[in-house]
Amino acid sequence: MGRSPCCDKNGLKKGPWTPEEDMKLIQYIQMHGPGNWRTLPKNAGLQRCGKSCRLRWTNYLRPDIRRGRFSFEEEETIIQLHSVLGNKWSAIAARLPGRTDNEIKNYWNTHIRKRLLRMGIDPVTHATRLDLLDLSSLLNSPQLNLTNLLHLQTLLNPEALRLALSLLSSHTENPDILLQKLQENHLLNSQLQNQAPIVQRPNQFDNIITQQIPNQSQSLQGDMGQIFQNNLSDQCLNSFCNGIPDQFGADLSSDNSSFQSLNSNSSNNNSQNLSFDSVLSTPLINGSTEDERDQSFCSNLLRFEIPEGLDFDNFM
C-alpha cells in the first residue's frame, strides 16, 4: 500500500544533513514552496528521499520554528494536552506555536515522562500509581508523618494506606522489616493494578472526594475515622505533595510557602467545594532548574485544566 521506497534502496543519502543540503532545500522551498515531496529532492538537486526532505523542513528548517528550551508554560500545556489527547504529538504541537511534534515527542520521552514516573504518576494514564512512586525515598522524607499518610488515603487505595502505615511503624522499629515490607510492596502493587484504576482526573475529583471519603472513613476504626474527618479533602492534595518532594532532591520544608498558603486559603472550604484551581497558584519561573520544576510539578501534579476555548473536536 503506497509505501515510499526506502532511501538506501534508491541509493539516496541518509543521516545528518549538511549545511549545503539545508541551503538547497531552503532555497528551493523559498522559490517553489513546500509540497510534492516526492519530486522535490530531484528538482532541488538533493540526493535525499522526499520523506527526509519533508522531515528536515518541517522539523528544523521552517522559518517559524522556535528553538531552545521549553518554557514551564509550554511544559504545562504539553502535560495537560497529553492527559487528554495521549500521544497525539501533532495535535499537541498544533497548540504550541513554533514547536514540532517531533520536538515535543522527544521532550516528553526524555524529560517529562521520567519526571512523572519519579512522582509516581503513570505517564500514559496520568493516574497516580503507588508502584511507580519511589516509596523508599518517600519514607526517608522528614515530612513523612501519620497525618500526611492519612492524607494519602484520599488518593490511594486503602490497601496502599495499610502498607504505608505498616512501613512507617517498621521504619522506626526495625529496618529489616522495612526492607521486607518494601519487597512485599511489589506484590501488592501488582494486585492494585488489577483493581479499578485509581484515576484522578480533575473532573472526577469531586466525585472521588464526596463518594470515597465517607466509605473509607467508615472502614476505619475509632480515632482513625475522626482524624480523617478532620484532615480529609482540601488538604489532601497539599499533603500528598508535601510527602513527595524528597525524591526530587529538594526539601520543601524550607520552601513550602505555596502549600502553606494553600492550607490557609482553603481552610474554610469543605470537601465538596474543593477547587483544584487553588493548587495552581504556585509561582512559575521560566528557566528554572529541574529540581525547581519538580517542586512546581508537585503542586500541579493533578492539574488537568483545559485551556479556555480549547475545542477538542478539532483534535479528534
Place this chain on the structure above:
DNA sequence: AAACAGTGCAACCGCTCTGAC
C-alpha cells in the same frame, strides 16, 4: 587521561490515512 555509562535529540522506519483515479 581513558574508559564507561547515561542522556538528549536528529533522523529514520514503517504503518495508517487520505484523496485521486
Place this chain on the structure above:
DNA sequence: TGTCAGAGCGGTTGCACTGTT
C-alpha cells in the same frame, strides 16, 4: 468500489555529547 501513490504520524534507533569513575 477498489487500488494506488503521496503525505503524515508515532515509535524507534543511533550517535554525539556530557558526566562519572
